[in-house]
Each structure stands twice: as structure tokens, then as C-alpha cells.
Amino acid sequence: MNDLLTIFKNKLPPGVITFNSDDIHRCASDKWAPGFSQPEAVALPNHTEEVSTILSFAHQHRIPVTPRGAGVGYCGGAVPTKGGLVLSLERMNCIREINEKDFVVVTQPGVITADLQAEVEKRGLFYPPDPAGRSESSIGGNFSTNAGGPRCLKYGVTRDYVLGIEVVLPDGSICKTGGRTHKNKTGFDLCRFFVGAEGLLGVVTELTLKLIPLPPFRSCLSVGFSSMPDAATAISKIFAAGFLPSALELADAFTLEATWKRTGSDIFKDSKAHLILEMDGQEESVLGEISKIEKIIRTLECRSMEIAHGEEKCELIWNVRREFSYALKDTGLKKLNHDIVIPRGRLVDFFVFTDQLQKRFGIPIACFGHAGDGNIHTNVMVNEKESEQLACGLEMTDLIFKQVLEWGGKITGEHGIGLAKLRWWNQGTSKEERELHRLIKKALDPHGIMNPGKFV
Ligand SMILES: Cc1cc2nc3c(=O)[nH]c(=O)nc-3n(C[C@H](O)[C@H](O)[C@H](O)COP(=O)(O)OP(=O)(O)OC[C@H]3O[C@@H](n4cnc5c(N)ncnc54)[C@H](O)[C@@H]3O)c2cc1C
Known part of the structure; x- marks a missing residue:
């Protein structure tokens, strides 16, 4: 070759x-x-x-x-x-157009997500999807994995912002589909068909993304609890009271300790489980809503509560949150890291289940992530120096996926299948779904040249 x-x-x-x-x-x-x-x-x-x-x-x-x-x-x-x-x-990393009147950005795929967000925000516009790795990831990668992030609770995932694309098909032909209008019902929704395709159907070379007005104000609550089930219960109370925060993130004791060691920040000090909640919008309404939520949470025996108002103070909390993943790596243990997603109503059950599992096997499971969406980064933390641990960790992961699927959950909420989830692809999909995937792949890529060795 x-x-x-x-x-x-x-x-x-x-x-x-x-x-x-x-x-x-x-x-x-x-x-x-x-x-x-x-x-x-x-x-x-x-x-x-x-x-x-x-x-x-x-x-x-x-x-x-x-x-x-x-x-x-x-x-x-x-x-x-x-x-x-x-x-x-x-190298294809240019933002081609930011249009304040049409509320769109037209961009090449290699632009870094956080750079695109910073550019549109300078003009009072907002591109909400915010994977925690946004300062490193590209917008084309976000499109191809349908990336989510904390704010997707209120605003939706990458898919919800795609209006039009230019895609080069596996035979080299160039296809433009969708457009720049915020509504479009012309034929099949071909644009979204390529969202989350993980590079198996073509190469996306230009994206037209929807923008919305930038909310002028945000506030955060950072709340410590004694256990993950207690923190998950708080989430259901907040929804039941009629609030839709822009983000609701949880982290367990293992993740919090690792983060403290990495960052030295005492933001999450003393809690065994930590909830970060953010509200955004007009200042007056955000302040009103956050103080109501604060009262609800105070009835739930939390261990600590900090309130941050405004961009700068909120970012102090989020900057530490964005270190969770790297903090777990710093432990020197191998992360068997998965981004399972469960129906929201199963959050408490999930944390009870993972707690039992870690006690049974004597191997920690670090959980954190987008709890408001039921999308939990579940990391079985194995010590590779101990010969049995990797096999035990895999067995634990199998049990987690089995339980998640029994509850009607899915094997990945936002990272994708890639190689990591290949082991559970058959279990996580029906025969008919797999056949449909195969037919689509065959139609677009008859020689199977695009990203071979992956899930189709
Ligand atoms: C610290 C950290 C935190 C993270 N947090 C989150 C999170 O909160 N939410 C989340 O969703 N993800 C998260 N991720 C994962 C990662 O940020 C996303 O998966 C992101 O979308 C990857 O972008 P990338 O540009 O690196 O894509 P790559 O890793 O380069 O590619 C991802 C996939 O897309 C395909 N692809 C890439 N570009 C194109 C293109 N132009 N056309 C066709 N196919 C293409 C590739 O073949 C591959 O299958 C995190 C990662 C890190 C390191």
C-alpha cells in the first residue's frame, strides 16, 4: 500500500x-x-x-x-x-461566517469548539453544546460523535444545532444538504443522518450551525451531599418543582478526592457527593429562580452549599469540574471509562447498584457527569499491577451494561461506539437496527473504506 x-x-x-x-x-x-x-x-x-x-x-x-x-x-x-x-x-480550521441576523455560524470542521464559542459570544450569540473537553475537541468531531455536555440538559446536544452540512461521500462526491434556515422539512433529514456517524459514512467538510441569543447572566449552586442517592434525590425534587436548570452535574467521593489532589481546589471539600447546578437567562429571573432552588435544597440536609453569581465566579466552579476526567487518570489506576445513559427515573437505583458492585468486587467505581440527563461517566478503576483486577473490572463493566440495558438505558450517551463499546454493540442494539446500519453503510460505502473495523 x-x-x-x-x-x-x-x-x-x-x-x-x-x-x-x-x-x-x-x-x-x-x-x-x-x-x-x-x-x-x-x-x-x-x-x-x-x-x-x-x-x-x-x-x-x-x-x-x-x-x-x-x-x-x-x-x-x-x-x-x-x-x-x-x-x-x-488544517480546515476557519470560521467562514458568523451571521447575527440569520443566527448561524458557517464553519470548517477543524475549528476547536471553545474557539468557535468564544467568537460567537463576542457578538452576543450562543452555541450551547459544551463537551467538557471543548477546549481540545473539534467541531467536526463533535458533529461526528453527536457530542453532549453539561448545558445539553436545557439546550440539547450537537444534533439540535445542525442546520446544514457539506459532506464528501466515500467515493469522493461532494454533497451539500440542509441549509441555513432554522426550520426545514425538505425530504429526509439527511443532515442529521450524518450526525454521530463516527466517520463511517463520509467526511464532513463544512457545517452550518444554529445560534441562539447569549443569555446575559448565570448563577451556580455548588452543593455537597452525604451520598450519591441523596444528591440524585435532590435532582428529582428540582425537576418536580418545575425548574429546568441549564446544567445539573454530579460527582462521587472518589472523583472529588482525585480532583482535590489534582487541582488543590477546596470547592468540593467535605462532600461525599457533589451537585453543580446552573441557571442562566435574564439576571432578575435567574436570581429569583436560584434562590427558590436554594430553599428546596436546604430542606434536603445537604452538607455544604456555595452560590456563585456571574460569569467569572461560575467559571471558577466549571474549571474545576472540567478536570474530573484527568484527575481520575492521575490516580495511576486504569479507567474502564463508559458514558452509560439511563432513564432519568433510574438515577438513585443506578448509584445503589454501582455501590453494591464496588463492595462486592472490592474495586472502586468513580461516577460523575451529566446526571440531569441520566448520562453518567462510569469509571471502573482497576489496578493493572494486580493480576486479577482487569478481568474483574471487565466483569463489573459487563454487569453495569446488562443492568443499564434492562432498565431501558443505552450503552453510550455521547462518546460513541468506536472501539470502546464494540463488545456491547450487539447487546445494545436489535437485529433489525444492525441490519439497517449495514444496509446504509453498504449503500454509501460499498467497498467499506470509511473507518473500517468499527461498529458496522
Ligand atoms: C477531558 C475530556 C472531557 C470530555 N467530555 C466530554 C463531554 O462532556 N461530552 C462529550 O460528548 N464528549 C466529551 N469528551 C469526548 C470528546 O470531547 C468528544 O468525543 C469530541 O466530540 C471529540 O472530538 P474530536 O475532534 O477530538 O474528534 P476525534 O476524536 O478526532 O473523532 C471522533 C470521531 O469522529 C470522526 N470524525 C472526526 N471529524 C470528522 C469529520 N470532519 N468528518 C467525519 N468524521 C469525523 C472520527 O473518525 C471519530 O470516529 C471529552 C473528552 C475529554 C478528553
Whole structure:
């Protein structure tokens, strides 16, 4: 394959196809699969036509192509398990248009999510989906994993902001679908069809995303509880009282201790379970609502409560929250990390279940995440130096997925299937669903060149 790629390299402008070992090495991994599988070469296209040329060549010669955004996915989605080419969108990183009248942003896929958000916010506009890794992830990666985040409780996930896309299909043809209107019912919703496709159906080269007015004010409550079930009960009381916070995040004692060790911050000091709640909107209404919620929570025997008003003070809390994932890594234990999602009503049951499981196996399970959505990052923390622990950890993970599915939950809420969830793909989907996936894949990618080795 290398000879073929060398011939192709010479047909394209210099630097578009590279065999540079540093590039090959960094494109072998994502945050879930460090150093897992190297590609033969890396493609670094500068514009859509180059993407089209690359895919058309790969289609003709049956070369595997794995699209890559920023490579910070949490499921091995961007890892080229079958070698071939990694097609990195990192050079296609321009915001083409921010339109205050139409409330849209038109962007290339390689733009970093937090940079796009900062740019639109300068104009009083808001792009809400906020994966905790937003300062590292690309908007194309968010599109292709249908990324969520804390604010998705109130505002919805990436899918809800996609109005139009340009996508290069596996044979190299360029297709534009959707548009820039906030409503559109023209034929099938082809745009959303590519959302969360994890690079299996084509390469997204431009996105038109919906914007909304930027809420001028936000306040946060940071509340400590004695246990995760107590904190989960508080969440159901808040909903029952008619409030829809913009975010409701939970973290357990293991995560809080690891975060304290990493950051030195005492924000979550003394609690065994911690709830972060945010309200946003007009200042007067936010202040009114947050004080009502505070009263509800005070009736629930919380251990501590801090209130933060305004952007700067709220961000102090969120900056520490964004460290949860890395704090667990710092422990030196291996995280068997999954982003299960359960029906909201099962939150208390879930924490009781994971508590029993960790006691039974003697291996900690660190839980944190988007509790308001029922989307919990569940990390079985195994010590690889102890020979039995990895097998036990896997058994625990199997039991967690089995229980989640029995409750009507799903094996991933936002990270995707990639390699991480392959083991549970059959269990988590029906025969008919899998057949439909296969038919769609076959129709768009008959030679199976796009991101092979993954779930279809
Ligand atoms: C600290 C941390 C916190 C995180 N928190 C969250 C969170 O709160 N919510 C959440 O949802 N995720 C979270 N994640 C996971 C990660 O941020 C998301 O999965 C993100 O969408 C990955 O973006 P990326 O650009 O790195 O994509 P990559 O990892 O490069 O790719 C992801 C998938 O998309 C495909 N792909 C990428 N770009 C394209 C394209 N242009 N066209 C077609 N396919 C493409 C790839 O083939 C791959 O299958 C977190 C990650 C970290 C490290």
C-alpha cells in the first residue's frame, strides 16, 4: 500500500500526504486508545476538493480512510485499526461566517469548539453544546460523535444545532444538504443522518450551525451531599418543582478526592457527593429562580452549599469540574471509562447498584457527569499491577451494561461506539437496527473504506 500512497502523494500539492513518523505516531491514538494502531500515512487536506480527491483515490484502490478531528474522542473512534490513511481535518480550521441576523455560524470542521464559542459570544450569540473537553475537541468531531455536555440538559446536544452540512461521500462526491434556515422539512433529514456517524459514512467538510441569543447572566449552586442517592434525590425534587436548570452535574467521593489532589481546589471539600447546578437567562429571573432552588435544597440536609453569581465566579466552579476526567487518570489506576445513559427515573437505583458492585468486587467505581440527563461517566478503576483486577473490572463493566440495558438505558450517551463499546454493540442494539446500519453503510460505502473495523 505504501507504494500506491507514494504515487498518490506526488500527485497532490506538497505536504498533503505525509509519511512523517511524528504525524503517523500521533494519529495512532485518541484519548481512549493511546498508541493503538498506526496508519500508513496521514492526509492533511487544506480544502474540500482535496478531501474529495483523496476519497476518490482511496475508493478506487480500496484504501482504508479514518477521519480525524482533534483526536480527543473517548472511544477510539479516530483510531485507524486497519491502517491505511488517517484523514485529519486539522488544517480546515476557519470560521467562514458568523451571521447575527440569520443566527448561524458557517464553519470548517477543524475549528476547536471553545474557539468557535468564544467568537460567537463576542457578538452576543450562543452555541450551547459544551463537551467538557471543548477546549481540545473539534467541531467536526463533535458533529461526528453527536457530542453532549453539561448545558445539553436545557439546550440539547450537537444534533439540535445542525442546520446544514457539506459532506464528501466515500467515493469522493461532494454533497451539500440542509441549509441555513432554522426550520426545514425538505425530504429526509439527511443532515442529521450524518450526525454521530463516527466517520463511517463520509467526511464532513463544512457545517452550518444554529445560534441562539447569549443569555446575559448565570448563577451556580455548588452543593455537597452525604451520598450519591441523596444528591440524585435532590435532582428529582428540582425537576418536580418545575425548574429546568441549564446544567445539573454530579460527582462521587472518589472523583472529588482525585480532583482535590489534582487541582488543590477546596470547592468540593467535605462532600461525599457533589451537585453543580446552573441557571442562566435574564439576571432578575435567574436570581429569583436560584434562590427558590436554594430553599428546596436546604430542606434536603445537604452538607455544604456555595452560590456563585456571574460569569467569572461560575467559571471558577466549571474549571474545576472540567478536570474530573484527568484527575481520575492521575490516580495511576486504569479507567474502564463508559458514558452509560439511563432513564432519568433510574438515577438513585443506578448509584445503589454501582455501590453494591464496588463492595462486592472490592474495586472502586468513580461516577460523575451529566446526571440531569441520566448520562453518567462510569469509571471502573482497576489496578493493572494486580493480576486479577482487569478481568474483574471487565466483569463489573459487563454487569453495569446488562443492568443499564434492562432498565431501558443505552450503552453510550455521547462518546460513541468506536472501539470502546464494540463488545456491547450487539447487546445494545436489535437485529433489525444492525441490519439497517449495514444496509446504509453498504449503500454509501460499498467497498467499506470509511473507518473500517468499527461498529458496522
Ligand atoms: C477531558 C475530556 C472531557 C470530555 N467530555 C466530554 C463531554 O462532556 N461530552 C462529550 O460528548 N464528549 C466529551 N469528551 C469526548 C470528546 O470531547 C468528544 O468525543 C469530541 O466530540 C471529540 O472530538 P474530536 O475532534 O477530538 O474528534 P476525534 O476524536 O478526532 O473523532 C471522533 C470521531 O469522529 C470522526 N470524525 C472526526 N471529524 C470528522 C469529520 N470532519 N468528518 C467525519 N468524521 C469525523 C472520527 O473518525 C471519530 O470516529 C471529552 C473528552 C475529554 C478528553
